[in-house]
Amino acid sequence: MKNQDHFRFNFAVAAVGAALLVAVFFLFFGFKTVEGNEVGVKETWSGGVEVNSLPPKTFFNDTATTEIYTYPTSGRVFVMNDRSETDEDFAEGRRSDALQVNSKDNQKINFHIILTWRIDPAFVVNLHKSYRDNIEERLIRPEIVRAVGTRATVEEAISLYSGEKLNTLRK
Numbered sequence: 451m452k453n454q455d456h457f458r459f460n461f462a463v464a465a466v467g468a469a470l471l472v473a474v475f476f477l478f479f480g481f482k483t484v485e486g487n488e489v490g491v492k493e494t495w496s497g498g499v500e501v502n503s504l505p506p507k508t509f510f511n512d513t514a515t516t517e518i519y520t521y522p523t524s525g526r527v528f529v530m531n532d533r534s535e536t537d538e539d540f541a542e543g544r545r546s547d548a549l550q551v552n553s554k555d556n557q558k559i560n561f562h563i564i565l566t567w568r569i570d571p572a573f574v575v576n577l578h579k580s581y582r583d584n585i586e587e588r589l590i591r592p593e594i595v596r597a598v599g600t601r602a603t604v605e606e607a608i609s610l611y612s613g614e615k616l617n618t619l620r621k
Contacts, residue, residue: 482518483508489571491519491578503574519578521569528590531562551599557607561598565590 484490490504495515504518511518532548549561567590569577581588601619602610609615 480511480513481508482511482520484518484520487522487524488520489523489569489574491521491575493517493519493578499575499579501575503571519582521574521577523569523571525566525568528565528567528586528594529563530591530594531564532560549595549598551602553602553607553610554604555606559602559607559610561602563594563598565594 482490484504484506486506488506490509492500492504492509492511493516494500509518530547530549549563551559551561553559569585577585577589598619605615605619610619
């Protein structure tokens with residue numbers, strides 16, 4: 451009878467040890483899935499950002515020293531207008547600030563902008579290095595403001611509301 455109790459005790463200790471080992475393993479190691487419409491960027495504590503992006507699949511990684519960031523590659527919409535949040539559920543961006551610029555003849559012009567965009571997987575590593583947090587506010591919005599502002603300020607207001615100049619500005 452003593453042998454059987456000793457065996458049970460050893461088995462219980464081994465089971466607790468194995469459970470602790472599994473818990474520690476999953477604490478420091480994990481899995482990250484890059485979905486089919488995403489691309490990943492791997493960043494390590496010691497090596498920095500890897501130069502190649504990660505294709506869609508599940509990756510095993512050391513969570514203590516490695517982070518995998520995912521970016522959607524499907525088309526997205528960025529909006530700058532003065533409508534409420536409920537008007538356009540499909541879009542990201544600012545809904546309370548239509549872009550306002552002065553024309554050549556010093557007239558205020560409001561632009562309501564809807565931009566369709568997507569991340570090119572070939573450039574995702576450079577995007578990650580420069581604009582990891584909030585690409586819309588740090589890259590897209592400033593570029594829209596710059597592009598529209600520099601082109602609209604050299605035109606008269608009447609030509610920006612319709613006609614060829616408006617179509618050129620849209621492009």
